[in-house]
Amino acid sequence: MSKHSSFEQLLSEIEDLFSTCETGHDADVDKLLQILQNYQSDPTHWQQYAFEDEFRYTRNLVQKGRNYEVIIMRWGENHASSVHDHNGCHCALTVLQGSLQETIFKTPKGREPLQLERDTIISAGDTTYISDEVGVHRLENPSHIEPAVTLHVYIPSFDACHKFDERSGKRIRIGLTFTSVAGHRAATRPELLPNHAFKSTV
Numbered sequence: 001m002s003k004h005s006s007f008e009q010l011l012s013e014i015e016d017l018f019s020t021c022e023t024g025h026d027a028d029v030d031k032l033l034q035i036l037q038n039y040q041s042d043p044t045h046w047q048q049y050a051f052e053d054e055f056r057y058t059r060n061l062v063q064k065g066r067n068y069e070v071i072i073m074r075w076g077e078n079h080a081s082s083v084h085d086h087n088g089c090h091c092a093l094t095v096l097q098g099s100l101q102e103t104i105f106k107t108p109k110g111r112e113p114l115q116l117e118r119d120t121i122i123s124a125g126d127t128t129y130i131s132d133e134v135g136v137h138r139l140e141n142p143s144h145i146e147p148a149v150t151l152h153v154y155i156p157s158f159d160a161c162h163k164f165d166e167r168s169g170k171r172i173r174i175g176l177t178f179t180s181v182a183g184h185r186a187a188t189r190p191e192l193l194p195n196h197a198f199k200s201t202v
Helices: 007-018 029-037
Strands: 058-064 069-075 090-097 099-105 116-123 127-131 136-140 148-155 160-164 171-175
Touching (some): 007 029
Antiparallel strands (some): 069 148, 090 127, 090 148, 099 116, 099 136
16 A cells, blocks of 8 residues: 555545445454555645634534544644543544643553553654553643644544543543534534535535
């Protein structure tokens, strides 16, 4: 599989991979990671999706298939997620710009302090994979001076997960929302956007 610099080709290859899958869980994760690894990031391709928020990271839906979704997240300086699971879903991601610190903990079995598995810096061009079997994690932009941008493929799509208190292991269910859908800020419900706005492959 050759290197490519086309964002449309990247999205097309992701759709082709999932087109033969029944649930998404049966996708070839190694092949998905290779597809992400082969993309040569160019901000002019994806900056229309990387909406900015001064106070928190943003979740921007780019493409939604029958059993997956592609999201671009923009992380301002020192922005971080909570420690969270993926509610039974899987996630492959690549860093498009900057770097992120990923802290993985063992998935807690009850109310107990979280146990650290590993702490890793993921740099531009790197890929990684997470599922509840791997653990729960926190993502953070460690930079004080520049944002980071990441592309995530969730398998399948999901709209809720659980966040965890690191000291007690307490679990709280939270709903997930989008900052934008197909390059349009999600000030209204996605179904109210014009038909041409949403890049769906369903």
